[in-house]
Amino acid sequence: MRSSFYTEDTISAIATPPGRGAIGVIKISGEKSLEILRKIFKPFKPRLSFESHKFYYGFIIDPETERPVDEVLVVYMKAPFSYTREDVVEIHAHSGYVNLRKILELVLKEGARPAQPGEFTLRAFLNGRIDLAQAEAIEEIISAKSERALKLALNNLSGRLSEKINTLKERLLYALAQVESAIDFPEEDLEIMNPQELSQLIKREIIPEIEKLINSYEEGKIYREGINLVICGKPNVGKSSLMNALLREERAIVTPIPGTTRDFLEEEAYLQGLPVKLIDTAGLRETEDPVEKIGVERAFQKLKEADLVLFLVDVSEEPTMEIKHLYQRIQAYPHLVVFNKIDLIPNYLEEWRKTFFKYGGELIEISVKKELNLDLLTQRIYEKIVSKRATAVSEVMPNLRQKTSLEKAKRHLEDALKELQKREPLPELVSIELRSAIGNLSEIIGEITTEDLLSEIFSRFCIGK
Numbered sequence: 001m002r003s004s005f006y007t008e009d010t011i012s013a014i015a016t017p018p019g020r021g022a023i024g025v026i027k028i029s030g031e032k033s034l035e036i037l038r039k040i041f042k043p044f045k046p047r048l049s050f051e052s053h054k055f056y057y058g059f060i061i062d063p064e065t066e067r068p069v070d071e072v073l074v075v076y077m078k079a080p081f082s083y084t085r086e087d088v089v090e091i092h093a094h095s096g097y098v099n100l101r102k103i104l105e106l107v108l109k110e111g112a113r114p115a116q117p118g119e120f121t122l123r124a125f126l127n128g129r130i131d132l133a134q135a136e137a138i139e140e141i142i143s144a145k146s147e148r149a150l151k152l153a154l155n156n157l158s159g160r161l162s163e164k165i166n167t168l169k170e171r172l173l174y175a176l177a178q179v180e181s182a183i184d185f186p187e188e189d190l191e192i193m194n195p196q197e198l199s200q201l202i203k204r205e206i207i208p209e210i211e212k213l214i215n216s217y218e219e220g221k222i223y224r225e226g227i228n229l230v231i232c233g234k235p236n237v238g239k240s241s242l243m244n245a246l247l248r249e250e251r252a253i254v255t256p257i258p259g260t261t262r263d264f265l266e267e268e269a270y271l272q273g274l275p276v277k278l279i280d281t282a283g284l285r286e287t288e289d290p291v292e293k294i295g296v297e298r299a300f301q302k303l304k305e306a307d308l309v310l311f312l313v314d315v316s317e318e319p320t321m322e323i324k325h326l327y328q329r330i331q332a333y334p335h336l337v338v339f340n341k342i343d344l345i346p347n348y349l350e351e352w353r354k355t356f357f358k359y360g361g362e363l364i365e366i367s368v369k370k371e372l373n374l375d376l377l378t379q380r381i382y383e384k385i386v387s388k389r390a391t392a393v394s395e396v397m398p399n400l401r402q403k404t405s406l407e408k409a410k411r412h413l414e415d416a417l418k419e420l421q422k423r424e425p426l427p428e429l430v431s432i433e434l435r436s437a438i439g440n441l442s443e444i445i446g447e448i449t450t451e452d453l454l455s456e457i458f459s460r461f462c463i464g465k
């Protein structure tokens with residue numbers, strides 16, 4: 001790969017997070033790693049050489065003053081058998097920002113330069129130890145918000161996604177070779193490029209595989225990023241109570257006074273391992289109060305961001321036209337109707353049921369106060385979110401960047417198909433589309449990249465990764 005990224009110099013960074021901890025790690029990568037180590041490390045048992053992948057105990061010494069700085073363990077990993085494929089040294093020191101900073105300064109003084117965010121992983125990529133999809137998986141492991149997201153990221157790191165992409169690419173390259181020989185030897189045209197066969201290959205085998213990957217993006221996304229769950233309804237129906245119950249924390253103010261919540265509240269929670277942003281909103285009603293009015297507007301605004309809306313009603317009260325009208329607005333969004341306060345005298349329950357059965361909304365009956373059916377509610381939320389997205393059961397899931405490339409590849413293949421299905425397909429046109437599709441697949445694993453793209457991807461990493 002051509003790149004003007006400079007990998008000749010030796011880089012270093014503190015690899016552990018700031019804050020209190022037991023130990024802290026300083027990473028060094030590049031040709032000068034061992035030379036720097038020799039200058040600032042005094043092994044407990046004097047020695048002349050360091051074996052690769054072995055821990056050595058000793059002291060970091062300031063070479064100028066010869067004073068000990070810290071008691072440490074160090075490890076040297078000889079190129080190419082290291083994270084970056086370069087010579088790597090790690091200093092495992094006592095934690096503490098001031099201490100680590102001081103050791104890093106010594107390392108820099110001896111000839112390393114500070115590493116950029118993600119630069120160690122960038123080198124692992126540039127030196128060919130991992131491909132781009134695997135590099136992205138490393139960042140996804142660090143930011144995983146759920147067990148499932150972690151598992152998917154580990155699958156990608158192990159190269160499962162890359163393998164699929166490579167298989168697709170190889171098949172397209174085979175198809176391309178046929179098409180291009182038809183261009184080179186036009187007199188043998190149909191013998192070499194059989195348009196029907198090629199169409200079948202693209203239509204039956206390649207496009208469906210690509211579609212499966214595209215579809216699995218959605219499921220991956222909910223585990224990676226979580227979903228927005230908006231709780232809405234008339235004032236006093238128990239929205240804030242439900243928010244607190246789902247959070248298992250008295251976060252929102254709850255009172256018997258309608259109009260208690262004036263502005264929306266957002267909190268992160270996990271429902272059955274699914275990362276969820278819970279949003280409690282102001283009770284929806286016509287109001288003259290200028291503050292409450294803004295709160296109501298914001299609540300309507302939040303509905304637009306919702307992956308799922310919980311429309312709460314208080315079934316101890318009589319159904320009104322106003323609520324029915326309100327529900328008609330909510331129906332535009334993916335939602336669940338939640339009957340709350342079923343612990344109270346059920347005078348109106350039947351009437352409520354009839355009303356909502358007529359609208360065909362999905363119903364669930366709960367009591368936040370008596371903790372009735374709350375697990376069932378969580379279950380239904382989960383099913384609604386996951387079953388809606390999980391169109392393909394797949395163990396590899398592309399991220400947004402990768403999905404975008406897959407979509408482009410699919411479009412080019414569809415254009416190739418259109419040409420192939422003509423009476424006299426032009427191999428030149430088919431070839432252009434196949435080449436573009438192959439290019440899109442190559443982008444995913446980073447065989448084709450731009451510096452901007454790499455900078456964009458690796459700047460999301462933390463320093464020291």
Ligand SMILES: Nc1nc2c(c(=O)[nH]1)N(C=O)[C@@H](CNc1ccc(C(=O)N[C@@H](CCC(=O)O)C(=O)O)cc1)CN2
Pocket residue numbers: 077080081082083090129
């Ligand atoms: N102390 C420490 N822990 C760490 C890391 C690290 O850099 N340092 N890692 C950093 O993210 C992760 C582990 N990832 C790694 C991946 C590859 C290699 C590596 O040295 N690969 C060599 C094989 C080594 C051998 O011969 O045994 C290779 O692929 O050639 C090291 C760490 C998590 N834990």
Ligand SMILES: Nc1nc2c(ncn2[C@@H]2O[C@H](COP(=O)(O)OP(=O)(O)OP(=O)(O)O)[C@@H](O)[C@H]2O)c(=O)[nH]1
Pocket residue numbers: 234235236237238239240241242253254255256257258259260261262281282283284340341342343344366367368369370
């Ligand atoms: N009996 C009974 N009371 C409930 C239940 N859920 C909530 N409440 C009560 O209903 C009242 C209103 O609850 P909130 O959670 O503040 O209602 P809200 O929808 O957030 O109200 P606003 O913020 O004003 O829109 C409080 O007195 C709660 O204790 C329930 O399941 N049963």
Ligand SMILES: [Mg+2]
Pocket residue numbers: 239240241252253254260261281283
């Ligand atoms: Mg409230």
